[in-house]
Amino acid sequence: MTDTPDATPDRRPGGRTARVRAQVLDAVRAELAEHGHEGLTMEGVATRAGVHRATVYRRWRDVGGLLVDVIDAAGEIDWQPPDTGSLRGDLTALNQEIQQSLVERPSFAVALMAASFHSAPAARAQTRLWTDRYAQCEVLVERAVERGELPAGRPTDARSLLIAATAPLYHELVLLRAERDPRLPERAARAAVLAAAAGAFSDAGS
């Protein structure tokens, strides 16, 4: 491996530039999951990716740049919220997906959260990604209102409902480091739906 910069990169989608990015981001994910944020280095990523070090420095500048791009890439995935036919089913499926990402070892999701405590650009990228995902999930609440599962006359704050449904997963598995509880995704979903039905996320609720 040399430090000679690449020749003019091919920027067509699916071209050489895209392939290099895919290789580098795969390497970032693997290094993060195996060694955590503290073990992430430009050199380690370049070696693992089989890409010139100079290319990695020129394009991503530093470890913070790699973290931001790996989070942005997660946001580019064509992710779709679940559609099971009921709000409780949808939130349970969402929670199962979240639980899986948090309990797998090594967990890329947990490594990213840890990293975002130490990198302001990574924290901002993560906030953007989460904001987008919760916005995408608001359709679950809209569909529930259309199906008559939620009080129609008192608009439900979709984001608050989604946070209430998903927060216990992050709290138990990331912050409290509890053992995986296979019933938690369904229980947290059920609690949020019962609260919503009682008007907890409507301004007029009491």
Add this chain to the structure above:
Amino acid sequence: MTDTPDATPDRRPGGRTARVRAQVLDAVRAELAEHGHEGLTMEGVATRAGVHRATVYRRWRDVGGLLVDVIDAAGEIDWQPPDTGSLRGDLTALNQEIQQSLVERPSFAVALMAASFHSAPAARAQTRLWTDRYAQCEVLVERAVERGELPAGRPTDARSLLIAATAPLYHELVLLRAERDPRLPERAARAAVLAAAAGAFSDAGS
């Protein structure tokens, strides 16, 4: 400052050993809050505390030892859960306390969470502390059952209720880095109480 070890320490409560511990732990809290986990060093703590470096090394061994002791010290405080006369009031007061600890800048609580991603002993100490605090708060649920605020025939899982009430605070303020919302403590408390009243945390709930 020299590296000469202390003479035989005075181990009476309130004696020299206790004073040195208090000075060192105050310094750990201040350094953590100001510089974060990555800026915490044995030397920085010793200098700030005005204590011999050798004493700090002998008694706490490394930065992980300092973190564990500062978390254990938080557990030794005579903390009492709120008692406002209603479950919703108690959970709101608890959430206000949590919110305050998370939004103050610098936040010692957030610095400790960040540190626990990088130190297994600190993570274990933090899990112990949180487990104790949630156990202490179970009395809020017992009192609510006695007051007839919760279904008596279907025992409520106190821990699940407490997690549901408090998790949105941590999720919004620590992981999503949302702006402080002065209504959140009360709203999260209200949602958990409505869910509990509907049987969300009872095994027989549906």
